[in-house]
Amino acid sequence: MEKSSRRSFFKVAGISLLGISGAAPVLNSFAESQVSHTVEGSYVKNESTLQAKRWGMIINTKELSEDNVPSIIEACHKAHNVPNIDNKKHEVKWIWEEEFKHAFPTVNHDFLNERVENLKFLVFCNHCNNPPCVRACPTKATFKRDDGIVLMDFHRCIGCRFCMAACPYGSRSFNFENPRPFIEETNPLFPTRMKGVVEKCNFCAERLAVGKIPACVEAANGAIVFGDLNDPESEIRQVLKENYTIRRKPALGTGPSVYYIV
Amino acid sequence: MNDKKIIYLGLIIFAVIFTFPFWYNQLKASPAPEPILSQTAKDAKTCVEPKEFMKTGHMQLLNTWRDKVVREGMRQYKSTNGKDYNISLSSGEESCMGCHGSKADFCDKCHNYASVTPYCWDCHIEPKENK
Numbered sequence: 604m605e606k607s608s609r610r611s612f613f614k615v616a617g618i619s620l621l622g623i624s625g626a627a628p629v630l631n632s633f634a635e636s637q638v639s640h641t642v643e644g645s646y647v648k649n650e651s652t653l654q655a656k657r658w659g660m661i662i663n664t665k666e667l668s669e670d671n672v673p674s675i676i677e678a679c680h681k682a683h684n685v686p687n688i689d690n691k692k693h694e695v696k697w698i699w700e701e702e703f704k705h706a707f708p709t710v711n712h713d714f715l716n717e718r719v720e721n722l723k724f725l726v727f728c729n730h731c732n733n734p735p736c737v738r739a740c741p742t743k744a745t746f747k748r749d750d751g752i753v754l755m756d757f758h759r760c761i762g763c764r765f766c767m768a769a770c771p772y773g774s775r776s777f778n779f780e781n782p783r784p785f786i787e788e789t790n791p792l793f794p795t796r797m798k799g800v801v802e803k804c805n806f807c808a809e810r811l812a813v814g815k816i817p818a819c820v821e822a823a824n825g826a827i828v829f830g831d832l833n834d835p836e837s838e839i840r841q842v843l844k845e846n847y848t849i850r851r852k853p854a855l856g857t858g859p860s861v862y863y864i865v
Numbered sequence: 866m867n868d869k870k871i872i873y874l875g876l877i878i879f880a881v882i883f884t885f886p887f888w889y890n891q892l893k894a895s896p897a898p899e900p901i902l903s904q905t906a907k908d909a910k911t912c913v914e915p916k917e918f919m920k921t922g923h924m925q926l927l928n929t930w931r932d933k934v935v936r937e938g939m940r941q942y943k944s945t946n947g948k949d950y951n952i953s954l955s956s957g958e959e960s961c962m963g964c965h966g967s968k969a970d971f972c973d974k975c976h977n978y979a980s981v982t983p984y985c986w987d988c989h990i991e992p993k994e995n996k
Contacts, residue, residue: 646939
């Protein structure tokens with residue numbers, strides 16, 4: 604072994620110098636990246652944004668028919684790039700038709716009115732006042748907004764499907780495969796989803812933000828009423844006052860915001 | 866102790882291989898690419914925030930934007946330069962891609978160089994000219 608000497612000191616010093624000169628570009632590039640990463644802009648809502656305390660809908664089933672129901676569904680699915688997958692197990696749907704006995708199992712009885720028994724009901728996310736999906740979601744990807752809309756943050760969904768298990772209305776769909784190839788005509792104003800993400804009706808939050816009513820309401824020509832349930836003066840409350848309405852599975856305590864005139 | 870030579874030789878070979886990326890790139894570093902600005906972006910003359918910040922911090926800004934839009938419904942951004950911007954990645958003319966019309970010329974140039982692959986376009990729809 605060498606003793607500590609001037610000779611060995613120079614050896615170490617020389618090697619260290621080499622190391623430093625070799626690492627210089629790396630250190631420089633680190634130094635360059637030390638620019639400020641914060642800016643102080645501010646955020647506001649669009650002026651035209653439609654606002655409410657609690658958004659709700661009434662489906663007037665007396666005005667639903669085979670003529671307008673498919674166009675309502677199509678309007679929604681087109682606006683949101685909902686894929687059209689034939690495989691029942693992989694199917695994705697935001698709004699669809701359901702028989703009375705499945706939509707309202709607790710109200711169903713043996714001697715049902717013939718019209719109601721054969722009617723196809725439009726069902727979708729109920730945007731519950733007390734949404735079980737929100738409680739079940741471990742990442743807070745699904746959440747309830749101040750205006751009562753139960754929304755999905757697709758960026759944040761990890762695809763655990765707890766929300767699907769929690770939803771008593773089966774309103775949520777899971778993307779078992781990449782949906783892009785199944786969308787005939789993509790709408791550039793709304794993103795698609797990717798494999799492994801849960802999706803559902805969003806009450807057209809993106810349209811409300813720019814002052815438009817939901818796509819299904821627009822396509823329904825009056826068969827669907829949309830408005831603020833918390834505002835006693837609103838149209839939706841007048842319709843509720845004048846008509847007998849039912850909600851899906853109210854006994855579960857989720858407080859659906861979607862009403863049906865039967 | 867007759868293996869001294871072999872050990873030193875081995876150490877040298879190891880050192881050369883280990884430091885190879887450093888000196889190899891120093892000799893042959895490829896220049897950083899310049900993203901190509903679309904005509905709309907050139908005409909606007911100014912970025913959403915100062916260019917230097919956008920170069921290094923656009924991802925932080927986009928990350929904040931997406932949370933603001935999706936979670937809080939805030940869709941207007943008042944920039945430090947006093948202008949209002951519509952917060953949207955790809956919907957309409959008043960969006961990121963409305964101004965920077967080409968993903969290939971603008972985003973991909975640097976992302977490919979830096980070997981960064983963000984998954985924005987798995988869901989968001991890129992401007993038409995790239996298809």
